Amino acid sequence: MSSKIIYKIVPQQMWQEAQKTGIFTGAPIDIEDGYIHFSTADQVKATAAKHFAGQNDLLLVAVDAALLGHELKYEVSRGGALFPHLYANLDLQYVQSVVALPLGEDGVHLFPEL
Template identity: 40%
Template structure:
C-alpha cells in the first residue's frame, strides 16, 4: 500500500504502440511482463533511468505516463525487487491503469541526455 512516505507520483513507461492502444482504449491493460507478473509495473522518478536502461535500451521512443501514487491505496504496493538490489518498486494490482493526464515522450537514445536525468519528472 502507498503510505505517507511514498512519492506523490510514480510512472509507467510504455512503447509508442502500447501508448496508442491504451490512449484509444482509455486505459492500459499491461504488457506481457505485467501479465506474467500479475501486476502493472511502475517506477518512481528516481527509478525511471534504470528501468529505461534495463527494459527499453533498444526502443527508439517511449512514453512516460505520470501516475498519482494515491490512485488506489489498496491496489498500489511498494515491493522489494531482488533483481534490482531489493529496491522497493511500485506495483499496481489492478486490471488496468487509467491513462488520462500528463505524459512525457522521449525520442532517441532514452538512456542518454535529459531522459537519463529523472529530475524533470519531479
C-alpha cells in the same frame, strides 16, 4: 496532501491502444507477472537503461500514486529496492502527463526533469 508521482515507460503503439479504451492493461511482462510495473522518479532512469535500452518510440507516463488506492503495493525488486506495482488495470483518468522519451545521440534516453 502532496502527490507522489510514479512512472511507467510504454511503447507509443501500446499506449495508443490503451487510449482507445481508456484503460492500460499492461505490457506483456506486466500481464505475465500479474501487475503493472512502475518506477519512482529515482528508479525510472535505471529502469529505462535495463529494460528499454536502445528502444525508440517510448513514452514516459506519470501517475499520481495516491489515486491508485490499495491496489498499488511497494514491493522489493531490483537491488532490494521497493518498486511500485499496480495489481489492477490502469485507468487513464489517473495519468498526470505523457511525454516522449527519445534517445539521445549517445543512445541513452533523454528524460524531462522529474
